[in-house]
Amino acid sequence: MIKLYEIALSGNCHKVRMLLSMLGIPYESVAVNLAAGEHLEPDFLALSPFGEVPALVDGDVVVRDSNAILVYLASRYGGEQWWPQAPVLQARIASWLSTAANEIAAGPNSLRLHHKWGREIDVVRAEKVSAKTLRILDAQLSNSQWLIGDRFSIADLAIYPYVALAPEGRVDLASHKPILRWIADLRGLPGYAGMPGMWS
Amino acid sequence: MIKLYEIALSGNCHKVRMLLSMLGIPYESVAVNLAAGEHLEPDFLALSPFGEVPALVDGDVVVRDSNAILVYLASRYGGEQWWPQAPVLQARIASWLSTAANEIAAGPNSLRLHHKWGREIDVVRAEKVSAKTLRILDAQLSNSQWLIGDRFSIADLAIYPYVALAPEGRVDLASHKPILRWIADLRGLPGYAGMPGMWS
Numbered sequence: 001m002i003k004l005y006e007i008a009l010s011g012n013c014h015k016v017r018m019l020l021s022m023l024g025i026p027y028e029s030v031a032v033n034l035a036a037g038e039h040l041e042p043d044f045l046a047l048s049p050f051g052e053v054p055a056l057v058d059g060d061v062v063v064r065d066s067n068a069i070l071v072y073l074a075s076r077y078g079g080e081q082w083w084p085q086a087p088v089l090q091a092r093i094a095s096w097l098s099t100a101a102n103e104i105a106a107g108p109n110s111l112r113l114h115h116k117w118g119r120e121i122d123v124v125r126a127e128k129v130s131a132k133t134l135r136i137l138d139a140q141l142s143n144s145q146w147l148i149g150d151r152f153s154i155a156d157l158a159i160y161p162y163v164a165l166a167p168e169g170r171v172d173l174a175s176h177k178p179i180l181r182w183i184a185d186l187r188g189l190p191g192y193a194g195m196p197g198m199w200s
Numbered sequence: 201m202i203k204l205y206e207i208a209l210s211g212n213c214h215k216v217r218m219l220l221s222m223l224g225i226p227y228e229s230v231a232v233n234l235a236a237g238e239h240l241e242p243d244f245l246a247l248s249p250f251g252e253v254p255a256l257v258d259g260d261v262v263v264r265d266s267n268a269i270l271v272y273l274a275s276r277y278g279g280e281q282w283w284p285q286a287p288v289l290q291a292r293i294a295s296w297l298s299t300a301a302n303e304i305a306a307g308p309n310s311l312r313l314h315h316k317w318g319r320e321i322d323v324v325r326a327e328k329v330s331a332k333t334l335r336i337l338d339a340q341l342s343n344s345q346w347l348i349g350d351r352f353s354i355a356d357l358a359i360y361p362y363v364a365l366a367p368e369g370r371v372d373l374a375s376h377k378p379i380l381r382w383i384a385d386l387r388g389l390p391g392y393a394g395m396p397g398m399w400s
Contacts, residue, residue, distance in 0.1 A: 049336045049339065049340070050299075050303070050332070050336060061288050061291075063288075063291045063292075063295065064295050065294070065295040065298045065299070066298075067294050067295070067297070067298045068291045068292070068294040068295035068298060069291070070294075071287075071290055071291050071294040072287050072288065072290070072291035072294075075287035075290050075291070076287035076288075087271075087272050087275035087276035088261050088263075088272065088276075090271055090272070090275050091261075091263045091268045091269070091271050091272035091275070092263075092268070094265070094267050094268040094270075094271040094272075094294075094297065095263065095264050095265040095267070095268035097267070097294065097297070097298065097301075098265045098266075098267045098268060098297070098298075098301040099250075099265075101297075101298040101301035101302040102301040102302060102305055103250070105302055106306070122322055132250070136249045136250060139249065140249070
């Protein structure tokens, strides 16, 4: 059975839990105790060299990084619906995976780490990145139901958690109507799995 | 003909130029004048909403983000050699694309922006991210010739420029023997295209 190494309150782990749920794939959750330093132990670093959750083990396949795990599961278990073969669609998905790894990490995720968990960050820069990213998401989601157009994809799953959790980083979503519409649509999808304490 | 909107000294643009050269694809380079604010004009923002280079136009297909452009070109023009269909290989590539968008951007790229162009950053954090990332790259490249194993891929192209350019951010690569071996191997590949002023 697939093993998912994770922590409950990580948005990156939530992305993977949502996809596993939507694809109906059973898995074993292995909680990694960050406070006890389990993410820095050799056994875990062998799975995830950056010492980050989530990591996934599927037989002899080991995948680190939430974006990569989404690609793996969609490609291996999802078929054309989840991992379209058209280069233009794979590229559109890849562009939003980059946004998840870069701007979403440096913006709303970083603000949440600061305000919820006390991590020291450059708040002014994070707020600037966050505001710009939300503005661009609003524009995209005014033009289409989902991030890559009229089809739901792992791009939406990659962007969703830290946007939906943005209020925990003191980012008010009230004025972001297209984003709020998209969040509601995503939460209404078959197999949607919530997150402990997630804003709704 | 493909149009690449770019600037000469961007490592992100260099990634795309290398792949176009390796695939033997002719293209038209369109220089974007950042100093004149061309990246913030509506025509360019329509191609690249974040106002970032590179952006690529191929007929009616528009792709923003260097990772996404690599995926698009490899998938559309490269065939199995450049875009392997096996989910585990696509996932391995995706994990390094995330590293390019996250740790490489926040580490060596950020240090180069600071020391070469004067951008204000958190130097201590960037040096920490850079050192950790280079250590993990060394470990990976001690175990395999290329980042995803024994086959060269767009993962190498995505990671390469800002690592090779790290000395411009005052990061000394002399002690990173596996990385230096990998840089030399990459520069020896057929179709390799250099960069103006790139360390060699």
